[in-house]
Amino acid sequence: MFYVIKRILATIPVMVVVALFVFCIIRLGPGDPASVIAGDYATAEDIQEIRIKLGLADPIPVQMGKWFVQLASGDLGKSYHSNMQVTKLISQRLEPTLLLAVTTILLTVFVAIPLGTLAAYKAGSWVDKFVMIFSVAGFSIPVFVLGYILVYIFAMELRWLPVQGYRSPFDDGFLLFLKHITMPAVTLSVIYIALISRMTRASVVEVLNEDYVRTARAKGQSEFKILLRHALPNAAVPIVTVLGISIALMIGGVVVTESVYNIPGLGRLVLDAVLSRDYGVIQGLILFFSFIYIFINLLIDLSYTLIDPRIRY
Secondary structure (H helix, E strand, O other): OHHHHHHHHHHHHHHHHHHHHHHHHHHHOOOOHHHHHHOOOOOHHHHHHHHHHHOOOOOHHHHHHHHHHHHHOOOOOEOOOOOOEHHHHHHHHHHHHHHHHHHHHHHHHHHHHHHHHHHHHOOOOHHHHHHHHHHHHHHHOOHHHHHHHHHHHHHHHOOOOOOOOOOOOOOOOHHHHHHHHHHHHHHHHHHHHHHHHHHHHHHHHHHHOOHHHHHHHHOOOOHHHHHHHHHHHHHHHHHHHHHHHHHHHHHHHHHHHHHHOOOOOHHHHHHHHHHOOOHHHHHHHHHHHHHHHHHHHHHHHHHHHHHOOOOOO
């Protein structure tokens, strides 16, 4: 418990540094939200009036101070365009992103770990070579390219799945949700399946050469039982580590995937906010994603004690 409290308290300075970095880097970039709001035919006076109204005409330290006061009270700020609270925008867009991420993680785990384990068991065979080729291909193909390929094959040619959009399983039914989420989840999961299957193979191959595995074989235990009870549990720590990193890195893939398939989630909200230079939304979303990243890392660290009883904090 003390370790958990210590890690939670350690996130506070990390979040402060992230907030400082985000605030400064956004304002160093090109573009002006006031110019975007004012439109192409606005005069310099119109733009300056909008800047004053939004508080962008204040000195940078003053703007930063106001924002940190908001953050201290749990307020992520407002959107410059819709004038809505960032927390409300996040809550409205959270469901599609969350369900896409959960579906992708489940697909990744149920495909990558058995595939990597099989490649390790059949090391040197054509199965192992196929997994290695798939891993290289999975890393090499960009997410948006794979997305457009899947759209062309399964939506335009075969007409099995819809081209784009999102349907909620709570409002539109699970079957319709599954039809709309399948291609985005497959698109997003390929790179993580490639990564985790390769890591699983490497970890399981190492474990299969240990003495206790030879002892289990000498006792006459089946290969399936050896893999399930001896190999995978002892190879789980590096696999879970890579899985946790993959979940955290999934944020970038979500932005591209939601754009390709026109899913109204947080990734699409990030892209829209960047294009419109909506400082309030960009800052709030990056802080939210940073918190999720830190929280996932904490869960991964705590899971080590469940996977390997020898690990203690």
